[in-house]
Amino acid sequence: MSRKPSNIVYAAADKVPLGTLISLGVQHASLALLFVVYPLVAATEAGLSFEDTQILITSCVIFMGLATILECWPRFGSGLLLVQIPNTSHLPLxxxxxxxxxxxxxxxxxxxAALSQLSLTFFTGALRKLFPPEVCGVAVTMLGVALAEPALRRMFGLADQGGAAMDLRYPMxxxxxxxxxxxxAIFSRGPLRLFAVAIGTGVGWGLAHYVGLTHGPTGRALADLPLIDLPQLGWPGLAFSWAMLPAAILTxxxxxxxxxxxxxxxxRMDDADWHRADMNQAARAIRPNTVADMGAAxxxxxxxxxxxxxxxxxxxTGTTAWRVGVVSGVIVVLAAFSPRLIAALSVIPDPVVGAILVYSSAFLVVAGMELIxxxxxxxxxxxxxxxxVMAGLAVAILPELVDATPDWAHPILGSPLSVSTGVAIALNLLFRIGIRQEASVPVTTDDNPFEATTTFLEHQGxxxxxxxxxxxxxxxxxxxxAEMLLDTGVAEDGVVLRARFDENDLDVTLLYRGAPIEIPTLRPSPEDLLGDAAAVARFVGYMLSKRADRLLLGRLGERQTLTLRFEH
Known part of the structure; x- marks a missing residue:
């Protein structure tokens, strides 16, 4: 069981009061629906008809809601609060x-693209090697960096102004x-913190209306849209292009x-004692997403x-409860039945969206650094x-580098996240060359066991x-x-420390010539410390068995082995 961090009010498995559950679900669903601008941009760039655009957006909304429900629900998905939005990685494709x-x-x-994404979930062992914490940390950090560019453009009103002077109403x-x-989020407790984003959005929206920054369908135009209507879906047909195949796989x-x-x-946010990425849980999140993507396709x-x-x-909000995600998914699906609601939610002022994205970007950058x-x-x-990180920043700062590459490479190189993560994975595999997973060092009676152990384990660590x-x-x-074996004379001619590491355990084995020590099942009395060497060894052996995650005794040739295992 994971331990809930002090800054989390409702953890992943916690039950949330009904009123709070619905309110938080509405917050997440509203934010998710704002991003329907991405398929709208794709449709506009490609010159789709009004009918095809409506189908593209409506189907996206329905299946991103279903994907949210499936991903969050422990029975089907990951049991984490993972709310879906239109996939920005799909924009170039x-x-x-x-x-x-x-x-x-x-x-x-x-x-x-969905099949290539799904295929990765069947290699969770390989994924753990490909994504150690420092690689995951780079990916999370660059996720925040990638989010920063659209966030800051909206925050300062630069998204649609071209070379015009900055409008100070936007940053205000x-x-x-x-x-x-x-x-x-920092100084309040209770309902105020839970609804920090909703309250901040409301304040920003009101101020934007006051200074004249609201936009979109209002008044009669909004009233002309039906409040309730059946979603429009359609069979798009099938077509294939070999030229687009590499881009689809890489997407x-x-x-x-x-x-x-x-x-x-x-x-990481939900577990105060987080140690390493659970790739099986990641696979359980990806699979429902790919099924939903196939349905949308x-x-x-x-x-x-x-x-x-x-x-x-x-x-x-201090809430990572999966139930919030399920509620938000249901709301997103229902929103597909209300064109007026989607239109109303999609006109939130750009500077308000920028504020939310800046907050999220800042958190992701710091969370990534903490992982690293x-x-x-x-x-x-x-x-x-x-x-x-430098590779990702290069394509973010110097877009002309991407423009100089072939068209098929633009979807890959145009994303700081994909470039940074790809470079991190490649360098991680390259730099594994020459690293032994096992190392050893001798410790004699002339050495200070603590200094020798510290130098050895810190270097190998x-x-x-x-x-x-x-x-x-x-x-x-x-x-x-080591000190016990040397000081009691159990080790006749010194000790050899042999350490072995994998992503799950750190094993340190002490090899020595001499009599095997005992690990008593009952705690020895303090008087044993005043007895002979064997009694002292039994007492220390008992204490060692309690301080390591596991203690194993054995024999290797003429030497005894005492292995201390520490879960990693």
């Missing part, structure tokens, strides 16, 4: 395929909404990386993915992280990238065991 072959071509390419509204969200891989990043962020819709902005909302620093960083890992707390807790236990 959608624009190109819709322009080249219409909805039929995008449907097939979207199906291929954004900062007002952001200050309200941050103040309530699926990028979407999987994006999903893993959001899952790891939620795992065959009904003419746009693909969806977990929302990084929703992670910021979860942090601000959760491990000891050797020179290899420092360069893995540094070069990967840096090379292996072991967790700092595991190395820190292992050092005194191993040093005590």
């Amino acid at each position: 959608a624009v190109q395929s819709l322009a080249a072959g219409g909805p039929a071509l995008y449907a097939v390419m979207s199906l291929i 509204v954004s900062f007002a909404a952001l200050v309200v969200i941050v103040v309530l 699926g891989v990028i979407s999987a990386v994006d999903m893993i990043s959001t899952v790891v962020s939620m795992q 065959v009904t003419g819709g746009f693909a969806s993915a977990s929302s990084s902005a929703a992670i910021g909302v979860a942090f601000a 620093l959760s491990r000891r960083l050797s020179d290899r890992r420092i360069f893995t992280v540094g070069l990967a 840096d090379i292996w990238g072991a967790r700092r707390d595991v190395i820190s807790s292992a050092i005194p236990v191993v040093a005590e065991a």
Whole structure:
């Protein structure tokens, strides 16, 4: 069972009061529906008809709601609060395929992307090696960086102004909404904190209306839209293009990386004792998403993915309960039956959206850094992280680098997240070359066991990238065991420390020539410390068995072995 962090009011498995549950669900659903602008942009760029655009958006809304329900529900998905939005990674693929072959071509390419994403979930063991904490940390950090660009453009009113002078009303509204969200999230408790984002949004929206920054269908235009109507779905047909195939496969891989990043962020937020990414849980999140993407593809819709902005909302409200996600998914599905509601929610002022995205971006950047620093960083890992982040920043800061590449590479290289994560994975695999998973060092009676153990384990911990707390807790236990064997004379000619590491355990074995020590099942009396060497060894052996996660005794040739296992 995970331990709930102090800043979380309702953790993943907690039950939330009905009124609070519905209110939080509405917050997440409202934010998710704002992002229907992405399929709208794709349709506009590709020149789709009004009818095809309506189908693209309606199908997207329905299946992103269903995906949210399935992903959040423990019986079907991950049991985490993962709210879906239209998948931004699909934008380049959608624009190109819709322009080249219409909805039929995008449907097939979207199906291929979903299948490539789904295929990764069957290799969870390999995923753990590909995504150690520092690689996950790079992905989460760059998720925040990728979110920062559209967030800041909306915050300062630069999204649609081109080279025009900045309108100071935009930052004024954004900062007002952001200050309200941050103040309530940090300094308040109870309902005010739970509804920090909703309150901040309301304040920003009201201020935007006052200064004249509201836009979109209002008055009669909004009233002309039906309040309730059956969703329009359609069969788009099927078309194929070999030229689009690499982009479709890579879009699926990028979407999987994006999903893993959001899952790891939620795992880290929900567990005060988080140690490593649970890739099985990530796979359980990805699979419902791919099924929903397939449903959207065959009904003419746009693909969806977990929302990084929703992670910021979860942090601000202190709620990671999966039940909130289920409620928000139901609300999103119902919204597809109300064109007027979708239109009303889609006209939230840009500076208010910018404030929410800035908050989410800031949280993701810090969460990614925390993931990176959760491990000891050797020179290899420092360069893995540094070069990967620089690669992502390069394509974000210098878009002309992407423009100079072939068209088929633009969907891959145009995303700082995909570039950084790809470089981090490649360097992580490259820098594994030459690293032994097992190392040893002799310790004699002339050595200080504590100093020898500290030097040895800290050096190996840096090379292996072991967790700092595991190395820190292992050092005194191993040093005590070595000192006991040497001082009592049980070890006749010194001790050899042999450490072995994998992503699950750190094993430190002490090899020595001499009599085997005993691990008594009952606690020895304090008087044993005044007895002979064997009695002292029994007492220390008992204490060691309680301080390590597991203690194993054995024999290797002529030497006795005492293995201390520490879960990683």
